[in-house]
Amino acid sequence: MKRLIFLLSTLALILALVPAGMTQAKKPAPKLDCTIDYWWVRLNPPDPFPGRWEATVSGDIDGYAVYPGGPMRFAGQTSHYGGPFEIYDKDPKLPGAVLLMAGDGHGSTTVRHGKNSNWRTSGTVTEAYGPYADWEGRRVYQAGTFTWDEDEPGVPEAGSGTFRVN
Numbered sequence: 001m002k003r004l005i006f007l008l009s010t011l012a013l014i015l016a017l018v019p020a021g022m023t024q025a026k027k028p029a030p031k032l033d034c035t036i037d038y039w040w041v042r043l044n045p046p047d048p049f050p051g052r053w054e055a056t057v058s059g060d061i062d063g064y065a066v067y068p069g070g071p072m073r074f075a076g077q078t079s080h081y082g083g084p085f086e087i088y089d090k091d092p093k094l095p096g097a098v099l100l101m102a103g104d105g106h107g108s109t110t111v112r113h114g115k116n117s118n119w120r121t122s123g124t125v126t127e128a129y130g131p132y133a134d135w136e137g138r139r140v141y142q143a144g145t146f147t148w149d150e151d152e153p154g155v156p157e158a159g160s161g162t163f164r165v166n
Helices: 002-025 130-135
Strands: 032-044 047-059 063-067 073-075 078-088 099-110 117-128 139-148 156-165
Touching (some): 032 139, 099 130, 117 130
Antiparallel strands (some): 032 047, 032 156, 073 078
């Protein structure tokens, strides 16, 4: 009888602890949510290309983003692209700027000259430092709209969107 009571008590203890551990394992991972406001920077003025996007980032990360960009392939009004991104604590041209996060992504843009254009990108955080170190290897999702320069058709101007890491 003592043995049976001991076995039932042990079984009850195990059953009480197992669901608690399973509940913790299923807890959803937090995510980083940010907004981005960006503009096109000419790297060889007055020529618009080559160029890159630069942006302010606010929300769960406050900083400055640089999108050096990659080649775009057009198919009708859609372009496909890929390239890296970097997020710093402030403009990287300023002394003491610290890289917080970097990654890469691939996406598409709906190109509608004279109208706002839409874009979407997904990728991966390849480097993360300081308070963001745990985000390395996570998935990145970005989306937004941008406008075209009214004085120079085919040249991007500025836009806004979202930046999320899961």
